[in-house]
Amino acid sequence: MSVLVYTESEEGVFKKTAFEAVSYAKGLADSLNTTVTAVTINSKDVAQLGKYGANKVIDIQNDALQKFRADAYAEAITEAAKKEGAKVVVLTSTTNSKYVAPLLAVDLDAGFVSNVVDLPTSTKPFVVKSSVFSNKAFAETEIKTDVKLIAVAKNAYQVKEVDGSAEVESLDVSLANIKDVEVADIEKSTDKVTIADAEIVVSGGRGLKGPENWHLIEDLAEVLGAATACSKPVSDMGWRPHEEHVGQTGKPVASNLYIAIGISGAIQHLAGVSASKVKVVINNDPEAPFFKAADYGIVGDAFEIVPELIEKLKAFKAENA
């Protein structure tokens, strides 16, 4: 009857969103008066999940699951959920978890709500709040099935350490029904922070005038340990690759700090980045709509402000290191 939470790792190391999900599951389990079981696949140091509120960890180690495979992962998580008799299953909103979620929902015959931003507003009936219309609104949705599946939005629930420890139990999974799929190639930049994982995102728009000026964005991102991103026109014109396009039809951003440089702030862009906690705008047009959606702004020429910002941040980082 426990709350089951799937904790995702990459090359064995838990992602921060995994700890957010365990903290969320703990908050949920407290209101349901039950315990938290975490399930994890090929992760290292799994007992640490106890620090965030897991009472038990189901530790799946399986060579067939070395590479992520949605159907196989869904089958493994389903097996853990059934074994635990879990009534609520909690996932994160990473690309891979969102891939697994709908498969899991059918396996468990569970109503599914994604992009959940807070603990349930009610547990009887079970009602959760999620972001909809690409962050332009929130919805309260009742999950009517016996088993409930929710995916917690990134950066929506704070990681909370608790005084506790988890017992670890290993589980062998059978993986009887998986399809034949060959992962032919994986290309991944390992030296760059991804938009999905980044605490800070630095983003550039048409105001930067051309791809040759992108060193400003890259240098600023480097000082801050940030990911780089861009507006839709910039990606459509081929100045920057698609994977950097953030906004309603691109990637969503839910970072702690989002710095928009030379981006006017079309409604689609603002929707895509609105889940970021603090937004800074640098733009020479004081009428740019982004100023209405930002927390801090500087009206001025990016080509003067950004180099100065880079230099002063370097000095600031050196002082505060």
Place this chain on the structure above:
Amino acid sequence: MKILVCISHVPDTTSRINFSDNNTKFDTSGVQFVINPNDEFCLTRAMWFKEKQGATVHVINVGGPETEPTLRKALAIGADEAIRINTEATDGYSVAKQIAAVAKEGGYDLIIGGRESIDYNGGMVPGMLAKMLNYGFINTCIGLEIDGNTATATREIDGGTETIKTELPLVVGGQKGIVEESDLRIPNMRGIMQARKKPLSVKDPIDANSATQTTKFEEPAPKGDVKLVNTVDELIDLLHNDAKVI
């Protein structure tokens, strides 16, 4: 090859979102509806398979008669036939059940739709369909080639891409990249005229309960005023001491 493209009828990306009936209903007044952008990228890729590889392309939607102009637009872009399942789309699970029932009869080799719709952002219909039909499933797909019975798909992963080889039948959740923005087609007059004559069949829904029910909407809290600063030093100070994000 028979392809089924799932089409969501959604508010245009520029729409301001308002609610009526004490915040329980999405207010559609003054809203322009379009093919969900992620679905349109997929439809455009399906057109490529039709033109280069002789595929047949059907489009499907779950919704009332008000969604038909969106299906007609898909026909004008070039789909051969449209199917509308005549019931309100209440949640992703029930929509997937409705489409699965039709797809089972249709014998499709490829079922393709956006990785998520831009209205409810559930991101669940393609995956659920795959599971219900026992098809393979590729999500966040940004490149798709089909050769005989073999599909080679590139999908976006956090921080990179992954290329997968698998067999048909397959369900694909696609997004921008499966075709480029510049590949999208605006229907021409000939396409619009032809679309009027193409079959649009209306099917009765099966009995499928929804698993979730949205009871209330809320607009985001109004944003406080922006704090304009004049110097970079002031900005750094505020981000460090006030917002505590650096």
